[in-house]
Amino acid sequence: MRLEPRTETTLVRAVLMPCLAILVTLIIAGILVMLADASPLQAFSLVLKGAAGSQFAILETLTRATPLIFTGLSVAVAFRAKLWNIGAEAQLYIGAVLTVIIGTQTLGLPPVILIALMMIISMIGGSIMLYGPALLKTRFGVDEVVTTLLLNFITLLFVSLLLEGVLKDPMGLGWPQTETVNGEARLPRLVQGKRLHFGFVIALFSSIVVWVIMARTVLGYEMRAVGHNIVAARFSGISVNKVLLKTAVISGGLAALAGFSEVAGTKGNLTLDLSPGFGYTGIVVAMLALLHPIGVVFSAVFIAGVFVGADAMGRATGVPSFIADVIVAISLMTMVVAIMLTKFRVRFA
Amino acid sequence: MEALEILLSASFWIATIRIASPLIFATMGELLCERAGVLNLGIEGIMTAGAFAGWYTVYAGGDLWLGVAIAALTGMMFGLIHGFLTVPLGLSQHVTGIGTTLLATSITYFIYRVLLPQETSPPKIDPFAPLPIPFLSEIPLIGQALFAQTPLTYLAFILVGTIAWILNRTPAGTAIRAVGENPAAVESQGISVTLVRMSAVAVGSALMAVGGAFLTMSAFNSFFFEMINGRGWVCIALVVFGSWKPGKALLGAILFAAFDAYQVRLQSVVGNVVPYQVFLMMPYVLSILALIVMSRRAGYPKALMIPYLKGER
DSSP: EEEESSSSOOOOHHEEEHHHHHHHHHHHHHHHEEEEEEEHHHHHHHHHHHHSSSSSHHHHHHHHHHHHHHHHHHHHHHHHOOOOOEEEHHHHHHHHHHHHHHHHHHHOOOOHHHHHHHHHHHHHHHHHHHHHHHHHHEEEEEOOOHHHHHHHHHHHHHHHHTTTTTOOOTTTTTTSSOOOGGGGSSSSBSTTTSSSSTTTHHHHHHHHHHHHHHHHHHHHHHHHHHHHOHHHHTTTOOOOHHHHHHHHHHHHHHHHHHHHHHHIISSSOBBBBOOOOOOHHHHHHHHTTTTTTTHHHHHHHHHHHHHHHHHHHHHHHHOTTHHHHHHHHHHHHHHHHHHHHEEEEEEOO | HHOOOOOOOHHHHHHHHHHHHHHHHHHHHHHHHHHTOOOOHHHHHHHHHHHHHHHHHTTTOOOHHHHHHHHHHHHHHHHHHHHHHTTTSSSOOOHHHHHHHHHHHHEEEEEEEHTTTTTTSSSOOOOOOOOOOOTTGGTTTHHHHHHOHHHHHHHHHHHHHHHHHHHHHSHHHHHHHHHHHHHHHHHHHHHOOHHHHHHHHHHHHHHHHHHHIIIIIIIOOOOOOOSSHHEEEHHHHHHHTTTHHHHHHHHHHHHHHHHHHHHHHHHHHHTTTSHHHHHHHHHHHHHHHHHHHTTTTOOTTTTOOOOOTTOOO
16 A cells, blocks of 8 residues: 555545545544444434524534634744743633732723733743743753653642632632623623623734734744745744744734733633633644635634534433534544645555 | 652652553554554553543453454454555554544544533543562562552563564564564565565554553543543654663653652642643653754664565565
8 A cells, every 4th residue: 555645636625535534533422322222313413402592502612712713823833943841731721810819809900901911910820831841852852752741730730720729719619710701801792791801803813814814924934844844944944943932922922812812711710620722722723724714714613613512412311422522533634644645646556 | 859769759659660561562562563564553542442441340240351353353454444544555553543543532432422422521440450479579669660550560570571582583583573674575485575564563552552441441540531642652762762672661650650659749749830831731742852862873774664565665
């Protein structure tokens, strides 16, 4: 068996392959649903209904998509330059911590300034979280995959330390949680009485900004060049290390915004279960979007829909809602194969 | 003073070897994959799957050794998925590895919930019992630690020697090392790079799964969510720390485990001054420090993470 590069990628193939990937994912997920004694068709229709069947469902899906857009953008930016940031989870929590710290103070700032301040400070925090591993990579050749992964565990313990220590809510009845941020530090709701908040708009805006950076600036060009061929990039006079460090700053900052938006928008305070793995899911979001910043929005909404829909389906049928994680993982695998098949032809010889 | 007395207690050394055992299995597994040129970030998920598969086999009435075998097979299956995507298809080892971890973890949790829908406290099994070796286990201080462990621990130590012997003394080992250094040269010898790499990843993943099974079948006696808790990532750091050599990696695993056992005991000494989270953080911090110290002189396999596609130059 060998792979031959295709000379041209037809549009049909570029559309057909990802559709095939989704089909394969659904077939495997269907088999698992049958293992759980339920009908796959009924289960999938319940997922669809739970994710997009009503105004409430759609708003929930978009709320859930908001942090995923941020972490997806974070990963997309980093992976484009082949900086393997698996630490979006840690960067998210640092963003959340800083948002809580600022949001619970009485600073007397106008809400717009206050929210901007929370965004900027949490972005700086997230940037530093990834700058460290990036510096270790460029200076000492330490693989950033392992350092960012290990930092996720360290950060979660650090947050736990804060939640049981200095940031503990004295009125929290002993629960490890922080105080709720002040009213003016909360992001406004987009629909009266529903959870969807202004963070979603910031996420959409961020994806456009990231797209402009990636597609229209020198830095974006350099990042793509480093990711495409690091040796060629170096020969053409690009300072690879500087580009990687800048990438880390952008990527870490974006992941931190997920934490900011979850605290200031969705939850209001910080607990240890603020993120059910948004950082890791961001990797899948970015890969499904082929690392395209605008595509990230769509894949984040898709994946959020799978999670929200599977929760509803699980309540109705008793199929464990872990099926959503399975679908997300399988779709990552089938999609990377599909992308490869649009570029290569498999020959058996 | 109390902090130093810990080092002189037999229970500390027993715990060290017990904590090291799953790390040894998984580190040897990862080392085998990486020596063949394939980074396997599926390790964390494969350990989770192995922990569940082994435990459930016994829970469902199987023999303990059957549990180990089923765990190994489960690991091998996920290893073959990772191997197929990264070796013949040449996909990104980073992305596929993370995907393998997400896949193995989520399928394990899903199946756990399907098989045991209402369990709030995980059911227990009768795990491996310690098997003291006569006379040797009576040596003061280290006798109990080295010679009164469960059979799986002995197996872990035997495994290190076996892997070292295979890598350095057998034709199979030569082939594995060669595909990790210079795959084109191997292909020109008429050996299939794909076959060697796939086999290494399959066997390596089986070892990772046995490492996971150690936790549910020897260290503890039940399966619970998130029980691997980053151990897989630590093993990846241990491979780098050991410069891709089995003996050094073993040393790293024992050092790491000693540190882990020490911090647990230190908590009871100075726990009222320092928050417990600081102690729990230390093993991860130590792993990062070890990486920084070792990375410069690490002799990593030259073809690590570079896919080999036939006919491509």
